[in-house]
Amino acid sequence: xxxxxxxxxxxxxxxxxxxxxxxxxxxxxxxxxxxxxxxxxxxxxxxxxxxxxxxxxxxxxxxxxxxxxxxxxxxxxxxxxxxxxxxxxxxxxxxxxxxxxxxxxxxxxxxxxxxxxxxxxxxxxxxxxxxxxx
Amino acid sequence: xxxxxxxxxxxxxxxxxxxxxxxxxxxxxxxxxxxxxxxxxxxxxxxxxxxxxxxxxxxxxxxxxxxxxxxxxxxxxxxxxxxxxxxxxxxxxxxxxxxxxxxxxxxxxxxxxxxxxxxxxxxxxxxxxxxxxx
Numbered sequence: 001x002x003x004x005x006x007x008x009x010x011x012x013x014x015x016x017x018x019x020x021x022x023x024x025x026x027x028x029x030x031x032x033x034x035x036x037x038x039x040x041x042x043x044x045x046x047x048x049x050x051x052x053x054x055x056x057x058x059x060x061x062x063x064x065x066x067x068x069x070x071x072x073x074x075x076x077x078x079x080x081x082x083x084x085x086x087x088x089x090x091x092x093x094x095x096x097x098x099x100x101x102x103x104x105x106x107x108x109x110x111x112x113x114x115x116x117x118x119x120x121x122x123x124x125x126x127x128x129x130x131x132x133x134x
Numbered sequence: 135x136x137x138x139x140x141x142x143x144x145x146x147x148x149x150x151x152x153x154x155x156x157x158x159x160x161x162x163x164x165x166x167x168x169x170x171x172x173x174x175x176x177x178x179x180x181x182x183x184x185x186x187x188x189x190x191x192x193x194x195x196x197x198x199x200x201x202x203x204x205x206x207x208x209x210x211x212x213x214x215x216x217x218x219x220x221x222x223x224x225x226x227x228x229x230x231x232x233x234x235x236x237x238x239x240x241x242x243x244x245x246x247x248x249x250x251x252x253x254x255x256x257x258x259x260x261x262x263x264x265x266x267x268x
Contacts (some may be wrong), residue, residue, distance in 0.1 A: 002162075004183075004184055005183060005184030005186070006140065006184065006186050011260050013258045013259075018258075019258050022233070022257065023258075025228070026228065027137055027216075028137055028227070049137075049138075049139060049140060049216075050138055050139030050140065051184060052139070052140050073207065074259050075258045075259030076211070076258065076259030076261075077260050080143065082183075093162070094159070094160065097160070118160075122156065123160070124147045124148075124152075124153050124156065124157075124209045125147075125208050125210030126145050126209070126210040126211050127210075128160065
């Protein structure tokens with residue numbers, strides 16, 4: 001099994017710059033790098049904390065996945081991404097355990113991250129995804 | 135600033151044993167250690183993932199903090215705990231930045247964890263806490 005660590009944690013927010021100011025102060029003045037993720041309908045800001053990334057996500061499209069999450073749940077935790085070495089092998093292992101991805105193709109995230117979301121109905125309300133850097 | 139890493143991530147669930155089975159499968163068969171945290175009105179199960187802990191929390195008291203979170207938000211992400219070396223020094227730094235704890239005393243968590251919750255109204259809907267092991 002190749003899940004070895006939490007890769008990143010995403011928070012959905014309404015106003016990215018305001019959230020950056022607060023989270024930067026919270027994390028001791030760390031710099032956040034902003035990036036648009038147009039395929040996801042969102043603006044993002046990320047910083048590294050130890051071996052993980054903290055990612056703030058502001059939806060630009062209310063009908064995007066982050067936009068719908070914001071509308072349904074308000075601001076706060078959005079998803080936990082788990083780092084894997086080999087996406088296909090990890091998904092095969094999970095399928096054997098009855099855990100399924102919601103798509104049959106990887107989605108390009110930030111940087112060199114390729115992700116696959118798991119079915120939230122199977123993970124007790126938490127959006128969890130796998131992430132492979134390549 | 136002494137925040138160096140994510141210490142643990144908590145998920146609130148309705149049925150601990152069912153959640154343990156799923157999260158254990160998700161994380162490649164990892165063993166979860168169960169513990170009661172009666173002061174918090176909850177049963178818990180934890181496992182280590184890299185440098186972090188994943189903690190599942192089942193409220194036993196609907197009026198406890200986890201119980202109220204479950205009622206208000208449903209199952210899913212509950213809180214992110216940030217590891218600090220020196221609680222008082224970290225809280226002083228955060229106070230200067232306008233971020234405040236909701237109490238003036240540390241609360242005993244699992245194991246040797248001592249925690250202090252930050253005001254959720256200041257952290258864009260996410261419950262964030264500091265955690266010192268001592």
